[in-house]
Structures are given as structure tokens and as C-alpha cells.
Amino acid sequence: MSVAETALFNPGLFLSEADLPADCIPLPDLLILNQPIASFYVFSRLWNHTNYRICADGGANRLYDMFDGALEAQREAYLPDAIHGDLDSLRDDVRAYYAALGVEVSQDPDQYSTDFGKAMNKISSKHASTTSQRETLILGTLAGRVDQGLGLLHEMIREETRDPLLRLWLFSESSLSFILRSTHNVIRGTASSGLFTENVGLVPVFGPAVITTSGLEWDVMDWETQMGHQVSTSNHIVAEEVHVQANAPILFTVERAPLNAGATVRAWK
Known part of the structure; x- marks a missing residue:
């Protein structure tokens, strides 16, 4: 995947009761x-x-x-x-x-x-x-x-x-975690699915990175993140789409909402 491409993520697909999309x-x-x-x-x-x-x-x-x-x-x-x-x-x-x-x-x-x-x-x-x-x-x-x-x-x-x-x-x-690569990453549907809370972390466990974000309560621009220096943990998702531009892989982790038999989960704002 080249840096010019956009990587799309829809974490709620795999926890939904609905079938996965035909594609x-x-x-x-x-x-x-x-x-x-x-x-x-x-x-x-x-x-x-x-x-x-x-x-x-x-x-x-x-x-x-x-x-x-x-x-x-x-x-x-x-x-x-x-x-x-x-x-x-x-x-x-x-x-x-x-x-x-x-x-x-x-x-x-x-x-x-x-x-x-x-x-x-x-x-x-x-x-x-x-x-x-x-x-x-x-x-x-x-x-x-x-x-x-x-x-x-x-x-x-x-x-x-x-x-x-x-x-x-x-x-x-209690969480779902996945790797954002060195590209423009778009994470969709965490709010509307009702399957996740607002709590999110972007953790540079694989090495130093520079990130720019939108859709978070505490967005950053051209922000240097590194273990032992500054890390965006305990952040909050505030939009239906979260955008993360990164120049190196980072770990994206979002808290799951409780999922029990007969439970109805609701989207938060």
C-alpha cells in the first residue's frame, strides 16, 4: 500500500449481528x-x-x-x-x-x-x-x-x-486493536454502530511516528509521538469518521461496549 492511498477501517462489521457486506x-x-x-x-x-x-x-x-x-x-x-x-x-x-x-x-x-x-x-x-x-x-x-x-x-x-x-x-x-499503517487511515462507524465506547488510544508501540488526526476530542497536527515521550492515550472519538495520517505504523485501540445476550447497545455522542 502506497502512502498516497487511503486505508479504510470499519471495526463494527465483525461484531454486528448483520451479515458482512457482499464485497x-x-x-x-x-x-x-x-x-x-x-x-x-x-x-x-x-x-x-x-x-x-x-x-x-x-x-x-x-x-x-x-x-x-x-x-x-x-x-x-x-x-x-x-x-x-x-x-x-x-x-x-x-x-x-x-x-x-x-x-x-x-x-x-x-x-x-x-x-x-x-x-x-x-x-x-x-x-x-x-x-x-x-x-x-x-x-x-x-x-x-x-x-x-x-x-x-x-x-x-x-x-x-x-x-x-x-x-x-x-x-x-474489553478492546479492539489494529495497526494503522504509514498512510491516510480512516476509521468509520464506531459511534453509529453502538458497539464501542468513545475511549480510544493511538499508541506508537512499533517506534516513533508523526501523526495528524481529526475526529477526536484532542486532535493533533504533525505531532511527534513516541514511547517515553508523548502518547495519545485516553482520547475520545467525537465524530463518525476518525482520520489518522501517520508516517509510521501505530496501534489504534478502541474500547468495546458491553455485549451480552439480549443487550441493546446505543450509540453515544
């Missing part, structure tokens, strides 16, 4: 990491908007365990296409359950890559001939161990750098 081809992939799944309702909406679903090693444990108790009858309706990784975290009972139902279980013993990287390689192999933009939704977390959270951000920028056609969306316990 969303190919459908996104879903990567489930070995971290607690905080909300079945968020999970199920992501699942319904994706075509290929893969668990990174112990992510299969998390998927299986989510259906303990009241949801147990639904477990068989949510079978992943594959479980992939070094398989050192996959429980025997979980492996046996999914394998018996035809789920592919494959092992990559490489100790120089993480289960995230292994799973992404498997996803990429499914799209070897794809020449259009593709999306991967990641169900994970930035909470817990700090080193693992930072490592996940590192792997996200690595994967997007390797494949300019790839866009990653990280759905954590």
Missing part, C-alpha cells in the same frame, strides 16, 4: 489463542463472520472449556477447522474430542516460532493464490503476562509487514 471476499479467518475467552457473545459473532477457524495449540482447550456448564449442548456446533502448533499445551481429552469429530490436528515442532506464528503460517497457506486484501480476527488478550502481550504486538506487525494484503484485528477482553 467482503474472502471472508475473514478466525485465530483462537491460548487465552481465556471472555465473552461467548463476542466469540459467537466473530465465529459467524468467518470462514476458516483455527486454534493455536492450547487455544483448543479454551474453546472446549468455554462450553462447560450451560453451553455444553452447543459445543459440537462450534468445531474449528484445525488445531495447530507444537501441541505441548493441548490436553489429551480435548485432542481426542475434536479429532473424533474430524477436526484436523497438526503439529509443527519448530522451537524458533510461537504457536501464533505457526497458526498464521497455516492460515497463509490457505491464501497462497489470494491477490485481494484479507482479514484475520484474533481472539486473545493483552492482559496477563506483559512479555506475552508485547510479543503478540510484535508478531502482529511482523505478519502485516510480511504480507501487505493482510490485516489483523485483535479482540481482547
Whole structure:
């Protein structure tokens, strides 16, 4: 993507109850990491908007365990296409359950890559001939161990750098995070969808950047941002479109509104 192009983002598409637009081809992939799944309702909406679903090693444990108790009858309706990784975290009972139902279980013993990287390689192999933009939704977390959270951000920028056609969306316990590249970025629909709060951060975790914004309560122009210096966290979205011009990749993170069974979410102003 050249700097002259505009990158469009519509974060609400994947959390909406409505079908994805007809031009969303190919459908996104879903990567489930070995971290607690905080909300079945968020999970199920992501699942319904994706075509290929893969668990990174112990992510299969998390998927299986989510259906303990009241949801147990639904477990068989949510079978992943594959479980992939070094398989050192996959429980025997979980492996046996999914394998018996035809789920592919494959092992990559490489100790120089993480289960995230292994799973992404498997996803990429499914799209070897794809020449259009593709999306991967990641169900994970930035909470817990700090080193693992930072490592996940590192792997996200690595994967997007390797494949300019790839866009990653990280759905954590309370936020949605994605990478804005060195271009004019337009984020649409966070207010009207009712799926997000106004709280947003633009964090230069990948290195120093200069940004210009519009649509935020505290907009900036040609603003130098760098970890250890000045960073736009705890900002507020005040417009239907947010524009961010950046000369280097930055992390855009927006807080999700609560999403529960039967809940009605309303747009804020």
C-alpha cells in the first residue's frame, strides 16, 4: 500500500449481528489463542463472520472449556477447522474430542516460532493464490503476562509487514486493536454502530511516528509521538469518521461496549 492511498477501517462489521457486506471476499479467518475467552457473545459473532477457524495449540482447550456448564449442548456446533502448533499445551481429552469429530490436528515442532506464528503460517497457506486484501480476527488478550502481550504486538506487525494484503484485528477482553499503517487511515462507524465506547488510544508501540488526526476530542497536527515521550492515550472519538495520517505504523485501540445476550447497545455522542 502506497502512502498516497487511503486505508479504510470499519471495526463494527465483525461484531454486528448483520451479515458482512457482499464485497467482503474472502471472508475473514478466525485465530483462537491460548487465552481465556471472555465473552461467548463476542466469540459467537466473530465465529459467524468467518470462514476458516483455527486454534493455536492450547487455544483448543479454551474453546472446549468455554462450553462447560450451560453451553455444553452447543459445543459440537462450534468445531474449528484445525488445531495447530507444537501441541505441548493441548490436553489429551480435548485432542481426542475434536479429532473424533474430524477436526484436523497438526503439529509443527519448530522451537524458533510461537504457536501464533505457526497458526498464521497455516492460515497463509490457505491464501497462497489470494491477490485481494484479507482479514484475520484474533481472539486473545493483552492482559496477563506483559512479555506475552508485547510479543503478540510484535508478531502482529511482523505478519502485516510480511504480507501487505493482510490485516489483523485483535479482540481482547474489553478492546479492539489494529495497526494503522504509514498512510491516510480512516476509521468509520464506531459511534453509529453502538458497539464501542468513545475511549480510544493511538499508541506508537512499533517506534516513533508523526501523526495528524481529526475526529477526536484532542486532535493533533504533525505531532511527534513516541514511547517515553508523548502518547495519545485516553482520547475520545467525537465524530463518525476518525482520520489518522501517520508516517509510521501505530496501534489504534478502541474500547468495546458491553455485549451480552439480549443487550441493546446505543450509540453515544
